Amino acid sequence: MLTTDFPIGSPCWIDLGSPDIPATAEFYRKVFGWTFQEVPGAGGYGFLQLDGRTVGAIGNLDEGARSAWTTYFRTADADATVKAAEQAGAIVRVPATDVMQEGRFAALTDPTGAEFAVWQAGGTTGLDLVSDEGALVWSELHTSGQDLALAFYEKLFGWRTEHFEPSPGMDYRVLSTAEGDQQATSFGGIAPTMDPAQPSAWTPYFASADVDARVAAATAAGGSVLMPAEDVENVGRIAWLADPNGAPFALIKGEPRES
Helix, strand or coil, X not given: CCCCCCCCCCEEEEEEEECCHHHXXXXXXXXXXXXXXXXXXXXXXXXXXXCCEEEEEEEECCCCCCCCEEEEEEXXXXXXXXXXXXXXXXXXEEEEEEECCCEEEEEEECCCCCEEEEEXXXXXXXXXXXXXCCCEEEEEEEECCHHHHHHHHHHHHCCEEEEECCCXXXXXXXXXXXXXXXXXCEEEEEEECCCCCCCCEEEEEEECCCHHHHHHHHHHCCCEEEEEEEEECCCEEEEEEECCCCCEEEEEECCCCCC
């Protein structure tokens, strides 16, 4: 289960690149009730908050990039992690960089093409709220190179994996951090892409007590349905959506399976 203790290797932050920050913030307000708090002097970057607690952030979309959520994984040493990632075949999009006194981050692309980031905590350890209604509860990588991705992240973060078959023939790997009880520290999964044309990418899941109601709110606000709400045995009720800029995200009722 994802917690705000954020052990090394766990997802600790998410943010979204948007071509229109105010419009994007308004979409997520309608879906989750999040409010947007711009950070002074940060070029439009700001925090998405639920009852005053940060659950994510939005920033300006880089030129030529597609709108997407980025998952940050906690590291004790951003520079060392970047070096190890590059040696293991990753592309460094943004080298390790200080974010004022809050921490140090880097943006990378794994060997299968999935973008992610790392965060070395300073004044900010991570999000204020996770694993609660309307907050990040699970991070999932769909990739065209599952074995390559597993080997890469296991080397980088020491993740432990456990095989799980949510549907017949599906090779799903539940991910846990290197330290602690394996079931208790599970935070996400790696699965094959659902379509050969689908790019490898990390997708955030947000906890939703009423998945169908949030799907309806999202479509009414201009979002689209990538996978309709459905019950998955031993997992829960899930749906995949895209916001008006095409950024995918998912909803889940209850916690994902941890073992």
